[in-house]
Amino acid sequence: MPDTVRGVIAREKDAPVETVDIVIPDPGPHDVVVRVDACGVCHTDLHYREGGINDEFPFLLGHEAAGVVETVGSAVTHVAVGDSVVLNWRAVCGECRACKRGKPQNCFDTHNASQPMTLVDGTPLSPALGIGAFADKTLVHEKQCTVIDSDTDPAVAGLLGCGVMAGIGAAVNTGAVGRDDTVAVIGCGGVGDAAIAGARLAGARTIIAIDRDPRKLEWAKDFGATATVDASTEDVVERVKELTGGFGADVVIDAVGRPETYKQAFYARDLAGTVVLVGVPTPDMTLEMPLIDFFSHGGSLKSSWYGDCLPERDFPTLLDLYRQGRLPLERFVTERIALDEVEQAFAAMGEGNVLRSVVVR
Structure with a gap:
């Protein structure tokens, strides 16, 4: 059944963000529902709010996230319920001209969820970078999930989803x-x-x-x-x-x-x-x-684009370096905040007071 959860949206250009109820639909065959445990506040989210990406409002913001797979579609094989994952916005298709030329890091047709999340009144939401993770849960394509060790701090791991990897x-x-x-x-x-x-x-x-x-x-x-x-x-x-x-x-x-x-x-x-x-x-x-x-x-x-990364290759490698003490990922986490503090985090970003504010459960 569809699930109603909290999410942070940008309703119109330059307006303060709002924490509202959103609807997560049942996953399609290759979709998964992920419980979001942490999501970094990235400058790209602010670009969305300011209309600097496109004008497809309302946006469901947040994309630099880690969490746990809660529900999977009927044809999902890439992840399983209970997997800890980092979300990514380069779920390579394997079929576009870049992929066929052996350059999947330039994939031109990356996978996203098959259906939109919505406001309670049915208004479709545009998820930031195809993810939309300033929410209790989000709906993504299975290939947007990279499995990680369950004991990894999600506030640290999630940063690989965008800024640190970039x-x-x-x-x-x-x-x-x-x-x-x-x-x-x-x-x-x-x-x-x-x-x-x-x-x-x-x-x-x-x-x-x-x-x-x-x-x-x-x-x-x-x-x-x-x-x-x-x-x-x-x-x-x-x-x-x-x-x-x-x-x-x-x-x-x-x-x-x-x-x-x-x-x-x-x-x-x-x-x-x-x-x-x-x-x-x-x-x-x-x-x-x-x-x-x-x-x-x-x-x-x-x-x-995204550091020309391949998430399935690069995320585990960087987390290994972190565990070895060779990559200080924890230093990027300046503060841990609640879901309804995203607007304040944008202000802190503008004032140069943080490297990353991270929304945590």
Whole structure:
């Protein structure tokens, strides 16, 4: 039978979020109902609330989640009732042109639940990134679930569902940071600090953290930054070059996603270096630069969707590194909050007071 639970929705553009009753339908053949034990408050959720993703209101927010499978559809084989899982928004289809070319990390037709969750009056909800996990329960496709050990802290594990995976993957998968590389990361929030942690795991020699907030620069050191640049007082490009022997960094990761930070990333890299854009721009942003500079600098300009990850491959690996003490995932969890405190968490995010607020049961 359908289940009525609490959920956090964005009803219209820029309006404060609301905690309301929502209806979870019975799962279709390949759907599962997951009890949500923890869900991180990601900047992408704020983008949804502000209308920066699309205008398909009302949205059921939340997507960076971990929980336990409660109910499964008739044809589900990927998970079982009682499994502890991390939810993901790249449930690869295996059939699209990217998958058939051996690049499932670029899957263009990822799986989602077969039917919408709704408000009590029947209004369909648009789940953030196909998940919608600021709720007591959510409905997803079975392939959106990655099984993890049941004793893993869900507040920590859930962060792999988006921000931490996006940042680590931007460094390791998209940027292909290697041993002895020099790396610069612009923006030291959750994604940027994850990119720093990823660069450290990959063996980078120099890791430069760049931000306008001194508190965030201090946090970045905990994740492996070897040098910091205060963008509010220093010339980012010149300072990065000073810290890399006058050349620029081998890999520069823009975890902000604004035209001005992208330009900094472009000019702060070494000749033939790599720029990785993992911060999410809004649809109105544009970039104007001399075309000759793209030609003369060479190298690679890449966008990183979800850190170019494969959840079934990468989530267990990162959790193993966490258990080994090599990846401090717990440091990303700044505070644990209740479901009805999401709006306050957005405010804390805007003030730069947190890496991650995490909604917990």
